[in-house]
Amino acid sequence: MSILLALAIVIGDLLPALPLKTLAGEQTTLSVKNGRPLVIDLFASWCGPCRKSIPVVERLRQRFGAEIDFVSIAEEDDAQAVSRFVDQMKIQSRVLLDGDRSAYRRLGAHTLPTTFVVDGFGVVCKINHGFGSGYEARMTKWLQSLLEKR
Numbered sequence: 001m002s003i004l005l006a007l008a009i010v011i012g013d014l015l016p017a018l019p020l021k022t023l024a025g026e027q028t029t030l031s032v033k034n035g036r037p038l039v040i041d042l043f044a045s046w047c048g049p050c051r052k053s054i055p056v057v058e059r060l061r062q063r064f065g066a067e068i069d070f071v072s073i074a075e076e077d078d079a080q081a082v083s084r085f086v087d088q089m090k091i092q093s094r095v096l097l098d099g100d101r102s103a104y105r106r107l108g109a110h111t112l113p114t115t116f117v118v119d120g121f122g123v124v125c126k127i128n129h130g131f132g133s134g135y136e137a138r139m140t141k142w143l144q145s146l147l148e149k150r
Contacts, residue, residue, distance in 0.1 A: 008108020015122045018103040020096040023079045023086070030071060030096065030103070035120040037068045037146050039139075041093070042104060044075045045085035047112045053131035054089045057115070060136070061093050064143050073098050075112065117142050120150065 009015070015038070018030040032038050041057045043050040054072075061070040070093035074082045077099020086095050098104055107116065110129065117126040117139075126142045128135065 038118040040116040049131040
């Protein structure tokens with residue numbers, strides 16, 4: 001087992017503070033804020049399955065965004081290209097850059113897209129690797145369950 005896999009986040013772990021950049025190039029740290037649950041969506045503009053999952057994540061954000069924060073993390077460092085992609089895909093959630101893929105590696109993502117559901121205490125509750133049949137129904141069930149437990 002590699003050291004990177006040994007450090008990968010698993011369900012039940014606390015979300016580590018992840019240093020990232022905003023589209024404006026400013027340093028920021030991703031973390032749970034104000035006890036609100038968080039959905040983290042890792043994507044890339046060149047990723048075909050991501051282009052299919054992003055509209056679903058946006059529908060989930062529209063449905064649950066009043067109670068759950070949504071953050072999209074681009075595995076790229078070209079802020080202008082990502083901004084164009086965000087506009088094209090109509091992404092309304094906060095978008096951060098992970099150009100050196102440190103967050104991707106630290107979170108243990110092995111495919112794109114990867115979606116993490118984090119509770120209001122910062123505990124990783126669910127991880128979805130990839131995109132396929134049943135993604136929206138599965139995510140809806142997970143988010144509804146998370147809100148019921150609050």
